[in-house]
Each structure stands twice: as C-alpha cells, then as structure tokens.
Amino acid sequence: MSDPQIEKLLIVQDRDSALQKIEQELDRIPQERKAIESLIATEQANIEAVRHALKQKEVERHELATEVQAKESAINRFLNQQLEVKKNDEYRALTHQIAQSEQDVSDLEEREIGLMLEIDSTREAFEAEKAIIDARIVEQKKQIVLLGEREGNLAASIDEAAAAVAQAREAADENFLGHYDRVKKLCKRPPYVARIEAHKCDGCHLRVSNEVSSAALTVGEPSFCDQCARIVYA
Numbered sequence: 001m002s003d004p005q006i007e008k009l010l011i012v013q014d015r016d017s018a019l020q021k022i023e024q025e026l027d028r029i030p031q032e033r034k035a036i037e038s039l040i041a042t043e044q045a046n047i048e049a050v051r052h053a054l055k056q057k058e059v060e061r062h063e064l065a066t067e068v069q070a071k072e073s074a075i076n077r078f079l080n081q082q083l084e085v086k087k088n089d090e091y092r093a094l095t096h097q098i099a100q101s102e103q104d105v106s107d108l109e110e111r112e113i114g115l116m117l118e119i120d121s122t123r124e125a126f127e128a129e130k131a132i133i134d135a136r137i138v139e140q141k142k143q144i145v146l147l148g149e150r151e152g153n154l155a156a157s158i159d160e161a162a163a164a165v166a167q168a169r170e171a172a173d174e175n176f177l178g179h180y181d182r183v184k185k186l187c188k189r190p191p192y193v194a195r196i197e198a199h200k201c202d203g204c205h206l207r208v209s210n211e212v213s214s215a216a217l218t219v220g221e222p223s224f225c226d227q228c229a230r231i232v233y234a
Contacts, residue, residue: 003219006233008172009180009193015168017190019161022154029151033144040140043133050126057119064112071105176231179222183230193231204228 078098085091169177183192187203194203196216201208206227215223216234225232 005173005176009176012168012172013193015165019165022158022161026154029147033147036140036143040137043137047130061115064108068105068108071101075101176222179231186229196232196234201225201232203230
C-alpha cells in the first residue's frame with residue numbers, strides 16, 4: 001500500500017474502532033447492571049418466599065396449639081358436667097364427648113409435633129441456603145460496584161477517543177473521508193477500508209474483479225469492492 005490517503009483513512013478507522021468499542025462497552029453496562037440487579041431481586045424474593053412459608057407454618061402451629069387448648073378446656077368442662085348429671089344417658093353422652101375430644105387432642109398434638117419437626121428441618125435448610133445466597137448477593141453487589149467504576153473510566157476516556165478520531169479526520173482528504181463515511185453507513189461493522197489479498201476483500205472475504213484489483217493499485221483515487229462496496233487497497 002503506497003497511497004498516503006489510504007494510510008490516513010486506516011488511522012481514522014483504527015481510532016473509530018477504538019471509539020466504537022468504548023461506546024459499545026458503555027451501552028452494555030446498563031444491561032449487565034440490570035441483569036445482576038434482576039438476579040439479586042430473584043435471590044431476595046426466594047429468601048422472602050421461604051421466610052414467608054416458615055411464618056405460615058408457625059401460624060399453623062400456633063393455631064393447632066390454640067385448638068388443643070380449646071379441646072382440653074372442653075374436656076375439663078365435660079368432666080365438671082359429669083359430676084353434676086344424674087341420668088346415665090347424659091353421663092354416657094358426656095363420656096363419649098370426652099373420649100372424642102381426647103382423641104381430637106391426640107390427633108392435633110401429633111400434627112403439631114410433625115409440623116414442629118418440619119419447621120425445624122425447613123429452618124435449618126433455610127439458614128444454610130440463606131448463608132450461601134447472602135454470600136452470592138454480596139459478590140453480585142461487588143460486580144455492580146465494579147461496573148460503576150468501569151462505566152466511569154469508559155466515560156472519562158470517550159472524549160479523548162473522540163478527539164483522537166477528529167484529529168485523524170483533519171489529516172485525511174475530504175474526498176476520501178466522504179467515501180469513508182458513506183461506507184461506514186452501509187456496513188454494519190469495520191473494516192470500512194479493507195486490504196485485497198489473493199484477489200479477495202478482507203472485509204467481506206469475497207473475490208473482487210480484476211478491474212477492482214487493478215484500480216486498488218492507483219494512487220489518489222479510492223477503489224471499492226464490487227461485492228460489499230468497502231474502500232479497498234492493495
């Protein structure tokens with residue numbers, strides 16, 4: 001390559017690429033931060049869900065204990081009533097009610113014991129898992145802090161990168177720059193100025209015509225790939 005204007009365009013392209021990389025990294029940071037915040041919110045929601053489930057079990061256990069107390073109070077009441085009744089059928093009815101209430105108490109206490117064991121095992125598993133989740137959240141929050149630092153560093157360097165692009169453009173020929181800007185709009189990503197090697201454009205990797213290969217050797221006029229329209233040089 002001997003065309004000085006192509007050399008200047010390549011400098012513009014190099015600095016353009018550096019600026020674009022910074023801009024792309026800056027654009028990604030809010031998405032990365034949002035993704036981490038979403039993970040943290042999910043972790044915290046999972047903790048709250050288990051905590052809520054534990055509270056519900058505690059409420060249920062309390063309700064069972066209250067029900068046991070009510071049944072025991074009823075048994076005492078039936079026992080006192082037995083002391084006052086004089087008819088055998090009334091006495092037997094109360095005896096049946098006492099036996100039923102005692103069975104109810106036994107069933108309720110069995111349920112309460114089972115629920116207490118379930119609460120204990122759930123709480124133990126919850127505390128172990130919560131410690132792991134809390135540690136994970138700490139690390140995720142550290143990642144957010146690091147993202148903020150990286151965002152600040154990139155924001156500080158973007159003006160310098162933009163100034164470097166402007167400086168490189170000032171040195172380039174307006175005609176070549178105009179074609180460069182047009183190609184930049186047409187192509188989704190660099191290179192916008194590509195070398196021809198073995199009759200192939202380094203931008204699209206397709207074979208160019210012999211005319212384009214010959215024209216790329218001409219100094220002073222830009223040549224273009226007849227496949228992707230990039231500026232090409234040999």
